[in-house]
Amino acid sequence: MLNLLSVDLGASSGRVMRAAFNGEALSLQEVRRFRNHPVHISNRMYTNVYGIFQEMKWGIAEVVKTHGHIESMAIDSWAVDFGLLDAGGHLLDLPRHYRDPRNVNAMREVVSHIGKSQLFQRTGIQLQPFNTLYQLYAMVQENANLVAAANQLLLLPDLLNFFLAGEAAAEFTNATTTQLLEAHTANWDLDLASQLQLPARLLPDIAQPGNVLGVIRDHELLQTGQLATTRVVHTASHDTAAAVVSVPASEQNYVYISSGTWSLMGTVVNEPVIGDLTDKFNFTNEGGLGNYRLLKNVMGLWLIQEVQRALEALGEASDILRLVHRARMAAPFPYMFDPDDPRLLQVGNIPDTIRQICVETGQRPPADSGSLVRGIFESLALKYRMVLDQLELVTGQHYGAIHIVGGGSQNQLLSQFAANATDRMVITGPVEASATGNALVQLLAIGEVAGIEELTQLVRQSVEPVSYLPRDTDVWAGGYDAFQRIVAKQAAAH
Numbered sequence: 001m002l003n004l005l006s007v008d009l010g011a012s013s014g015r016v017m018r019a020a021f022n023g024e025a026l027s028l029q030e031v032r033r034f035r036n037h038p039v040h041i042s043n044r045m046y047t048n049v050y051g052i053f054q055e056m057k058w059g060i061a062e063v064v065k066t067h068g069h070i071e072s073m074a075i076d077s078w079a080v081d082f083g084l085l086d087a088g089g090h091l092l093d094l095p096r097h098y099r100d101p102r103n104v105n106a107m108r109e110v111v112s113h114i115g116k117s118q119l120f121q122r123t124g125i126q127l128q129p130f131n132t133l134y135q136l137y138a139m140v141q142e143n144a145n146l147v148a149a150a151n152q153l154l155l156l157p158d159l160l161n162f163f164l165a166g167e168a169a170a171e172f173t174n175a176t177t178t179q180l181l182e183a184h185t186a187n188w189d190l191d192l193a194s195q196l197q198l199p200a201r202l203l204p205d206i207a208q209p210g211n212v213l214g215v216i217r218d219h220e221l222l223q224t225g226q227l228a229t230t231r232v233v234h235t236a237s238h239d240t241a242a243a244v245v246s247v248p249a250s251e252q253n254y255v256y257i258s259s260g261t262w263s264l265m266g267t268v269v270n271e272p273v274i275g276d277l278t279d280k281f282n283f284t285n286e287g288g289l290g291n292y293r294l295l296k297n298v299m300g301l302w303l304i305q306e307v308q309r310a311l312e313a314l315g316e317a318s319d320i321l322r323l324v325h326r327a328r329m330a331a332p333f334p335y336m337f338d339p340d341d342p343r344l345l346q347v348g349n350i351p352d353t354i355r356q357i358c359v360e361t362g363q364r365p366p367a368d369s370g371s372l373v374r375g376i377f378e379s380l381a382l383k384y385r386m387v388l389d390q391l392e393l394v395t396g397q398h399y400g401a402i403h404i405v406g407g408g409s410q411n412q413l414l415s416q417f418a419a420n421a422t423d424r425m426v427i428t429g430p431v432e433a434s435a436t437g438n439a440l441v442q443l444l445a446i447g448e449v450a451g452i453e454e455l456t457q458l459v460r461q462s463v464e465p466v467s468y469l470p471r472d473t474d475v476w477a478g479g480y481d482a483f484q485r486i487v488a489k490q491a492a493a494h
């Protein structure tokens, strides 16, 4: 039995998972989970990367205690966020969180310099205020001295790898999410950086996933006496890239939704699809393991997480199972809204913003938490239908089933709504998709699996999916008509 370790950092929680490989299947077991809280200082938002590193090390030490030697390990995390190191390898400031409000203006300014379509044509990446490109631009405007003192920019998993193994590189899948890579060459777009006066000297060499980066050099971990030869691997370090590796699809053309804080919905393609339609729909082409993910960011369960936060502040019960139950009991279609309203991206009072959207679109706001949550689940499912239609238009394919992976795939009500709204079979699992994909790519890196085809086979041997068949499709087709009208009204009102 081979002992591997995946560290998966999601926007809502981080986890350290032990992955056991018996030569035929991979099984994962959670060793440590910790909540991931952004730190607010005034109107700035930070990620406490030191706290995360410590949690990660405690998790690694626990695996050593129970299972001894670890063959290899790798880190994946949410995309786009980064830290700056000085020439001595010291972190200059805590990384800013991607929901920091400063990015919105920065994107506006960059778009006015370069042009919206030009940005997409060059990079193939969606325009989202949180992309590293806009974050770095905002940083230069806000604190040029900090940037001047920097020697290197490392995205979060690369930064944690540097703390752990002392080696610095920009892993490819995550690097694409910066919007600083040229889509066609897959190299840094130095010209774009120079037009925006961004310091290209900070950008490290790009490394492909599925390779060994180095070994653990952290003193404290080495004292366990078991980790001197543990290989630190470049997995697909963007959590969505790792999640897609774990999709147990038997067909070549499939649609996935990586469901967690975000719902990342799309398909895999061989090359970036850059055209008028993908530009119009704000699709993105993120680098994957030997492919690209053509997808759209749908706001996802962030909306529920924020409802939970609002309920907690009122001292009300907010656990997810109770909320799903209340939503199940509520009357259908209490209200609808486009979950991708930019106002919902920022931290704020999401229930209030949803009520405001209801008023703007001529609907009665939800009267209780059951209706509030039901409307969110239904609207997410209807948005999936819209994205599915757009995807089929862009690729010219018909997709027969949708795979939902990630923490949100445990939400049976949402999975059933997704099947009803799209009139497609929904297949769920694995729940720990990113951690599973992370470990699978490690097997490739350490030579236990010969290639991507063998990996796909292994996924099917390791995952037991659950299926949902569409129900009430006439009612949902009517719901979709109403949804499209409301989305248009919402866009016009704001």
Ligand code: ADP
Residues within 6 Å of the ligand: 009, 010, 011, 012, 013, 259, 260, 261, 262, 301, 302, 304, 305, 320, 321, 324, 406, 407, 408, 409, 410, 411, 412
């Ligand atoms: P991220 O990686 O972005 O932090 P996860 O993949 O961990 O997100 O998914 C977190 C979400 O999964 C939660 O916000 C919650 O809505 C959903 N979830 C977690 N556990 C359950 C459960 N037992 N039943 C239904 N939904 C769940």
Ligand code: LRH
Residues within 6 Å of the ligand: 010, 011, 077, 078, 079, 080, 098, 130, 238, 239, 240, 261, 262, 264, 297
């Ligand atoms: C999901 C994710 C997503 C990005 C967002 C910033 O965790 O990595 O793919 O768009 O975070």
